[in-house]
Structures are given as structure tokens and as C-alpha cells.
Amino acid sequence: MAIFVTGGAGYIGSHTVIELIKSGYDVVVADNFSNSKREAVKRVKELAGKDFSLYEIDVCNGKALDKIFTIHDIECVIHFAGLKAVGESVKKPLEYYKNNLNSTIALSNTMIRHGVNKIIFSSSATVYCPDNKMPLTEDSLTGGCTNPYGWTKYMCEQILTDVVNAGSGFTAVMLRYFNPIGAHESGKIGEDPQDIPNNIMPYIAQTAVGRREFLKIFGDDYDTADGTGVRDYLHVVDLAEGHVAAVKYAAQSSGGVDIINLGTGNGVSVLELVTAFEDATGVKIPREVVSRRPGDIAICYAATDKAKNLLGWETKKTLKEACADTWRWQKNNPGGYGL
16 A cells, blocks of 8 residues: 655655655655656655655646556555645636646546545645634635635635545545745755745745845735744644644544644744844845735734644744755755756
């Protein structure tokens, strides 16, 4: 029996594959490498000390999925594959809707055909309405998303919920991530955006290593303590361990939908994050304030009680560790996986 990981060569997927193997699972990975590199898979195999099957496919392709499910005895799916940049989704909404919804539909159909009924879905805090009180609980209002990326996650959650409600015996665990940062402590795998980073931590790291002239801070006039946006930043290895916990939880489930936040429960502002990086690394980050980015909100952080109670999971790594691990990855790989 194996865990099928879509988007397993990506930032979160690659770290999760390592943690799954460490926990004794066999894995099968699918990725189309549209936003990831083959080198990441090579390094994951080296770090894990174990080989695994890799398929270069588009997860929207049902026939390609059928072949994989025929060859391998899949017990659970972790669905990471999807386009994920908030800003880009505003500029390319149709591309996001087509890819993210179609991949989830194709995967669900394939699972039903092959009798696989457990899925861990990579969702996002962007599904929550922007006017909720903080911290966000799993019962906070959803919808009213501020960008197409968030809407695709919202719609995919609904698709999977409807599959469960259709009486298929499905278990769907929706993991709503907050803001993953950091890298593997080895410095061999980490976040490697293909173009200008849409997320702040790789932008900070690329500025620190000299690939970017300065860090752009998108707005300093939010209603926060220092005027910059506040987010819940969790270490990617903690997030990966959360997926392992979700797989174990799903294995004991007889069917149903569970929605679970994965975050630290603490809000950190952009300026606080930059200061933490400088303190952890000794590298000063030149910065410039620019106008707000479409789709961004002022404050977003998680309530984490449900993850503790259902999964027995909570974050372990500190913000300082996340900054140091990010810098180790970027310093050792100034051009990312392109070296």
C-alpha cells in the first residue's frame, strides 16, 4: 500500500515525501514540473535514503492517473498539485480555475474508479472571508474570497465535500494552510520560485543572496501595529508532519469531511519577519515600501485547537529556525535548484 502524492516535487510536497518515508510509508509521486524541478526529487531520494516511483504527468489527465492507480496499490492520496500564487491568480484567473478544479475532479473520478477513498487536500486560509474575527477557526465564515486562487481552494473543498455526501464512503481531510516558510535543515531542498517570488520569505532570501536588489513591502498602511500585513508563518517541516498526522487520522476514519487549520496560532507582521531573518542570519535586507497588492488582507492567523485535538499535531519549530533554515537553503543554492 502506498501514499499517492500529487505535486510531490513542489515545495511542500517534497518536504512531505521525506516525512512520509521517515514514518515508514511507501510513496508514489506525480508532478508535471510546471513549477518544480526534477533535481528536487533527486535530492529527496538522497535525503530519504529510499527510491520511489515518479510519474511526470498532468493530474488533470484521467488516463494517466488510471495507469498509476492500476500499477500501484494506493491507500491514500495527498493532493498538492495546483497553481498557487495569489497575485498571479488575479492576473490569470481562467488558468487557475481550469487547472485547480479539473485536477481535483480528475483525481476524484480516478479514486472512485479504483476504490480509493481517502484524500488529504491541500487547502488554504484564503478560503476564509476577509472580515472574520481573529484567530480564524474552522467554523469561521468562508467564501467572499479576495482572489481567484482562494476561490479555487474553496470550490475544490466543495467538490470533495459533495463527493463525500454522495455516499461514496470517502474520507476527505481538508488542511487549510496558513503561510509555510523555511526549508529542510540540510539546506538541500527548499522553496524555489520559477520567477519573481510571490511569497515573502523566498523574496527575502533572494534579496539576501543578491538576486533581488531590494525587498518590496506591499503596503505599510494596514490597520496593524506597524502598518504591514500580519500572517501566520509556520515551518514547512512542521507542515509536512501535519500531513503525516492527517494520513494516520484518515486511516482510522470510516468516512466524512474534516476541515483542519495548520498554523502556529501567532500573527507576525512583514517587518517583524524581516527583522527575525536579519537577527537569525546577520544579513541586512534592503527594503522599499510599494503599493498594496490586489487580493491581500491586513491580518490572518489561525486557531489551532482542532489540529491538536484531532491530529495530535502542533508546530515545533521557531520563527528563528525557519529563517535560519531558509538562509541555509538559499546560501547553498543561490540559484535554487538551478544552482
